[in-house]
Amino acid sequence: MILNDTIVALATPSGIGAIGLIRVSGTATFEIIEKMLHKSIKGKKSHSIVLRELYDTEGVIDEVLISVFRGTRSYTGEDTIEISIHGSDYIATRLIKSLLHHGARMAEPGEFTQRAFLNGKLDLAQAEAVADVIASEHQFAHEQAMKQLRGGYSKDIQSLRGKLLNFTSLIELELDFGEEDVEFASRDELRNLVLEIKNRVDRLSDSFTLGNALKKGFTVVLAGRPNAGKSTMFNALLNEDRAIVSDIEGTTRDSIEELIQVSGIRMRVVDTAGIRDATDVIEKEGINRTFKHVEASGITLYLFDPSHTTPREVSSDLGILKNKTDRVWTIANKMDLFTGNLNDFGVVDAQVSAKDANNVVALFDKIVQELTSEISNLSNEIVVTNARHAESFRLCSNELQSILDGIENSLTGDLLSFHLRSGIKALASITGEIDNEEVLGNIFSKFCIGK
Template identity: 50%
Template sequence: MTNNETIVALATPNGTGAIGIIRLSGPDAITIAASVFKGKDLTKQPSHTIHFGSIVDGDIILDEVLVSLFIAPRSYTRENVVEISCHGSAYIIESIIKLLIKKGARSAKAGEFTLRAFLNGQLDLSQAEAVADLIASNSKASQQVALQQLRGGFSSQLQSLRDQLVQFASLIELELDFAEEDVEFANRDQLKKLILQINRVIRSLISSFELGNAIKLGVNTVIAGRPNAGKSTLLNALLNEERAIVSHIPGTTRDTIEEVLNINGINFRLIDTAGIREATDAIEQIGVARTMEKINQSAVLVYLFDASQITAEELKSDLESLQKPGITMLAVANKIDLLTTQTNPLPDFRTSGLSDFLPISAKEKLHIDDLKQQIYSAAIKDKLTGDETLVTNIRHLEALQKTEEALARVLDGMDTITSDFLSMDIKQALHYLGEITGAVTTDDLLENIFSKFCIGK
């Protein structure tokens, strides 16, 4: 991979808008921009300045623009960078880019600006990936997690671990040079203490993935229950809009309906499902099967039951059939507006084994805010404090797991294997840690990561 070419791309979204920003990066970025700019001589201007003028193709004025200059190494890519702010006409943007290509630039590939930032040492690999996460963030929490990683919180933590391991690896390598003299430079007790300390940090990072991934992608939250329990009405109440068709006829919902609800900065992917019962036809049977599939994929299950109709025995049967490992279930008693008289009180469901449930009325929107907070607590609880490092990338998770396995081999063999094998296991751990930050890379890895970026970033 070489950076001797100057690249160009539209940095703002495609389509007509008020403004479009065209980005150039590379050794000839300023020279190329200056060759088509009518105004001040851009080659003689200082970095971080903005200049008004026109983009011209010979005698033809294409547009009046603002040109921003960033002279290497004080730029996003650490190369010369020029950003041309023009009017957002698709024709104007295309004409300017074609002109810049004619003058010596080439079209940038997806993610190539950020790739150059990584190759030039402006960002490490995990920070570069955080750029894509930041662009894709769709909630306050996902934005904060991506921003924390972009600022290097994750990287600095890993680098500290890696530096300590490198020191011990160097001492063990030194032992190999004096193998015949049977000397020990790396204190095994100190090495064991260090590995146990590193493993605690790595396990904490690995365990953070479940929360980090949920914040990044949204928390799968399924609303399930018997037909006519009010699931679609509850979905509408949570969203505060008429999203699902509501009917008193059981079995109205035949397929899943998915919508996003933001609670306290976290996106929850609400899934309204078909009622769970013995299906009366083939279509309903498919709907019930999809319900069970969605339940198995959920992080939070809102089990909704009609408090005015269900018996304790039926409730107990439902709870036992729906309880799944790794899924937090919230029991919600609906239609309490029908149970407000002394002659028709809220039943005692304790014989079903249910000790705690939230009474609501989806129709009257009673206690809906309380339910939202319970959904939030079920998924997040006190896990999110704002300054912790969360793993959100499956590539990082796999590298951490492999690091943990390599360090386990070091611990297992510390008293039984020779220094050369011990050194190999430590190098394996260093390799996997290095893959996360980009200290260890391959062209295939970089192409796979940056090809998922948008063009212009």
């Protein structure tokens, strides 16, 4: 990666728009733009905006606004200008062509952010958060990306690394004393420290399953016997007649899913074929699909009609479902018709009447509450949503476990130090204190051009 050339890219989508934005960054930024101006912008302070006409050999290209960012005060950490043009592909192409002619080159995807990282404006986890902020389509994803952009667990990681490094140097000092039987690093203290750090790292690592599910949309599967009212609840949630509802058992044969938002959390709700011993091949296939969805669900809501289902049937259904997924809630539906006692049915998590949408929203709020409290229990509301980070936390945790086992078995100092260093390296890779070109290239290539 060459840092001393000047890069250019269109930062807005191509096509017609009120405004288009072209970014230029690098040491020759101001030298290049001066060649296209009749009236210089020399002496314009950082963070000022000037109105100018830009020219190529053919004549005027456009009347533009130029935002000036000097030196380290820019996003990339180097001289940058942002040119706001009239949003036309013709103008953008002609302007970029002229910038290239005067010595700039086209930026690679993510290269502006990569420069920000290489110039120390952002750490790697923050740089990745920039891509997540741009990609975020709902409140949860946006919140997590913003937290990470503002530093997220970067500060935590730094402090954990610092503590581990301290111990590593003490242990390595022991090694210098060779034969002499000295112990600068108290093994008890090391054990406590490693336990504390492992606890934190494990919680972050565990939060990925939930964090990733929430980022992509938390899957809620509606399951139960035919006629339990699954499609009715599905329609109530969407507020439209999306799925066919009828009193004929086996109405829904294929699964249908839709996205909804509940208190800032995106949910993928799946209506499924009712579970029974079907003889029809199509219905059988539908029920197979139901089970596949249950297996992949974040939560499965088991709906039953207490007027037409026995406690024994409910408990048998629950046995099957809980075998396939961890989180199953039991929902008594058609409570408008039921006059008996629910006690015999074991734990019932909610009572609803899907037909009049009674208690349905409250039920989904309850799911959100549970997820929110789980997040805060896991790691102070910061969850890991990035697979690369999750893998590094897992690697670090393994090394920490090896240290704990090692202390137990009086492992020699050099081996303890090896595991300490590997653990530190795993943590460091999250914030980018690594010098692996390939990893870096891979991360930034996923960005869009102009960011």
